[in-house]
Amino acid sequence: MILSIDTFSEVLGLALLDRENKVRFFVNYYKPKPFSESIITEIDRLFKEFEINKKDLKAIAVNKGPGAYTGLRIGITAAKIISYALSIDIYSYESLYTMAYRYKHFNGRIISTIYAGKGEVYIRKFISNGKDLKPLTENLLIKKKELDKYIDKDALIIQKNLNDLLQNAKALNTSLALDGLFLSLEKNLKENPFTLEPVYLRKA
Secondary structure, three states: OEEEEEOOOOEEEEEEEOOOOOEEEEEEEEOOOOHHHHHHHHHHHHHHHOOOOHHHOOEEEEEOOOOOHHHHHHHHHHHHHHHHHHOOEEEEEOHHHHHHHOOOOOEEEEEEEEEEEOOEEEEEEEEEEOOOEEEOOOOEEEEHHHHHHHOOOOOEEEEEOOOOOOOOOEEOOOOOHHHHHHHHHHOOOEEOOOOOOOOOOOOO
8 A cells, every 4th residue: 555645735635545556545634734733643544544554555655846845844754754664665746747747648738837925936847748748847936927928828737826827727726645646656756765855946
């Protein structure tokens, strides 16, 4: 079994695949208590509800961003603790890539966007042939007022918390826990738990 943790936004997402790669659960908690107070509690509750023994976990996956930095640190720390305690592998996935991955069957350009706060936006561009997804840019941090310059005509746009500027875009209203779990396994995005850190694009 493989557990996925997503804390990049205001939504806490948890997902679990069983040995047959079937989804045992995929839950989203909207604006729960601080993640540091709720994440382990919710994992324990779900494992009891679905009668899952933690020793059956074979790996864990976690969103490493970009996104809300404090939330990401809490999610990654929790994943590291579980990985270390159970001696299991840890995988990661990135927010913008996973947003596009959800729509990988679209044929054409895909643009993922996340409001980063402080008048800034995380953005990344991709191209898909309907099967495979290829990044066209790195993760970027741009000024919100410059967003129009980065939006390509006929591109599929996915947005998180940018309803005011991208009203016709696909809105991300859930976590990325499940999509990220599939992505991390498909691409074998295994990490070293001692060096895994959140993606942080702002200059120190």
